[in-house]
Amino acid sequence: MNALTTISGSFPTDEDRRLSALHALNLLDSEPEKAFDALVAIAAQRFDCPISLLSLIDRDRQWIKAKSGIEVEQTDRDIAFCDHTIRSDQPFIINDTSKDPRFAGNPFVTGDAHVRFYAGAPIHVSDADGRHAIGALCIIDDKPRSLNDVQITALTHLALIAEALISARGAAQEALSIAESAQEQSRLLRRQERVFGQAERLSKIGSWRLDLRNDEIVWSDGMYRIHEIAPEHKPDLATALDFYPPRDRAMVSTALDRTIETGEMFNVEVDFVTARGRRRRMRSSGELEIEKGKAVALVGVFQDITDTHHIERKLRESASTDEVTQIANRAEFNRVLEAELQAARAGAGLVLVLIDLDDFKTTNDTFGHLAGDDVLRAVGQRLRAPYLKDSFAARLGGDEFALLLSDPDLVATAPAVIERLLEHLKSPVQTATALLQMSGTIGSASPGPGIDTIRELMHAADVALYTAKRTRRGTAHAFTPPRPVTD
Incomplete structure (x- = not known):
């Protein structure tokens, strides 16, 4: 028994009351529950971390109620990062565990788990004896990293949702x-x-x-x-x-x-x-x-x-949305593209359009990242224009965007639609400091023989995009499969 759990005298300590509140929930060693599993999965997606946990700190152990990216069921309390989290009402964050003398020798840091980053927010419950920290919602990475104020607030909100789920469950x-x-x-x-x-x-x-x-x-x-x-x-x-x-x-x-x-x-x-x-x-x-x-x-x-x-739905939407442009992110794009390819295999039409902004780095370097963000937001809005009805738009990263055309009318007139989009992208963007000129270069491809997977379709559109770039920036090119060699 360590110093944290030593009972002196016959009067209950704060630790006794905390453990009493934890055991009263009947959560320890309980079966997996979808609501908690969904919450840690959302946390892992929201922060792009390989591991997320909802852990409960018992007298001598850490028991994991819900997990994403790891199969561990429980650990000794004295090596649990979350044991430190419950000692404060604020999130507990370690940007690089290997440089923190408290954790550099921890087996999760030195062993196969290779933990380098940890951030946890305490989870509380209330009873007649007050408010008690019973565990934590945490995210873990095998690379050093840090969180900004918005992310720390988001982690705290996820812990509050965990508290609400526990309260509702009880x-x-x-x-x-x-x-x-x-x-x-x-x-x-x-x-x-x-x-x-x-x-x-x-x-x-x-x-x-x-x-x-x-x-x-x-x-x-x-x-x-x-x-x-x-x-x-x-x-x-x-x-x-x-x-x-x-x-x-x-x-x-x-x-x-x-x-x-x-x-x-x-x-x-x-x-x-x-x-x-x-x-x-x-x-x-x-x-x-x-x-x-x-x-x-x-x-x-x-x-x-x-x-x-509603909260869970908003969290799911947040996890699949690009923060700057408010259109889909890369992960959501991959999910939707796979579904559209499935429909294309059954005979539906599909055109993948890849868009690179021209000289975007120059815009950032000259006018600053805030102006660059204004340009990215403008592109996101233009990819949701009414003439692109029922199309799916996503930001793939940096100055790269994608558009999926699946409406039969748009697929049938894809070259004209893409030309209209090229002209639309050339409209100047008004930022806080200047009116900025912009344009984009486009490559497009459709499923067909030899183009049946995400990788193959993306490669075909990439080839078309770089062909357009070599020709002239601000133009578009559609991928044409090579003709089979005949004798």
Whole structure:
């Protein structure tokens, strides 16, 4: 036992209270959960780090609840970087571990893991004894690096989302437990209803029971609040299902039928429209109620997760968007290009357009990077012009852009569309300090014989681009496959 965990006297220490709060969550050694796995995956994408973890610091160990890029389940606490993170309310960052005397000899630094950069933000929970740091959300790289203020703030926000997920998880478990107990222990009903009502309001949760003998539905107060209808309106099954759009209604009906048929618990996320017409995102879970070996009802909980869903969606969008131009980044471009190639193999049309800005380095060197960013933003806007309907635009890096033409009309008239784009790119850009002239050079290619993969299509468009550059900057060239040699 190390100095951090030594208990002196009979009074609980801050460490005792912290461990008590951690153990009360029932998170340690729990099964993987999609929400936490998605959060660490988003963190890894957002910061372009090979490893991201959500770790919990137990008495003598670090246990990893969710991970991306690593298979380690737990480590000793005395070598855990996250153990340092929980000692402060601020993010803990090591730009180069090999140069930090506290970590230079750490086995994760000297061993195969080759950890060189670490940044973690503490994760807190609150209980009657106060606020406790139970673990950290961290990102790890095998190369030294640093974070700017915006990135540090983003990491802190991700840790806050982790706290919200943990809080919602605990509240949902408590609410489900109370809902089940309410059916079985009528003598405790009043006391449980008070606690359950508080949990419902806090967590935007309601409970429900569907009697399988007569299809009668009983809702808690929370269900009426979520549906935005008065408690005197008693719902039937058909009315309850009407709150879902058709596709989601079918999903809920299928889940109910499957649980009744197999006895397996269901857990679904669906869109939902309240009685006042407000569109929300809901999580619903339910299981069979058994009496004397026979299924008599379905019982479950219903939670409004709209806010969390929006945050997760924005994070996913942020991870796939170029920060300067607000169009797609390279990773998202690769994903979409693969999907478009799949469609092209089935007969759909596709043209890949690569664009290099002419003399962009000169613009940066002469007018500064802020002016350069204005030029990049202008290009991003021009690649979303109305005449490029349904096209997909991305910044590949530096002054390189890409455009995917998949609309049949644009594919059929690709040369004219590209010429129009060339002229559009020549329009001057007004920056804060000057009106800057600009232009771009374009190479294009389409899938065909010998051009069936991302690598092959990118190479063909690159060849066309460099042909155009050799001819004259500000022009365009379309790749032409070499003619087969004949005898």
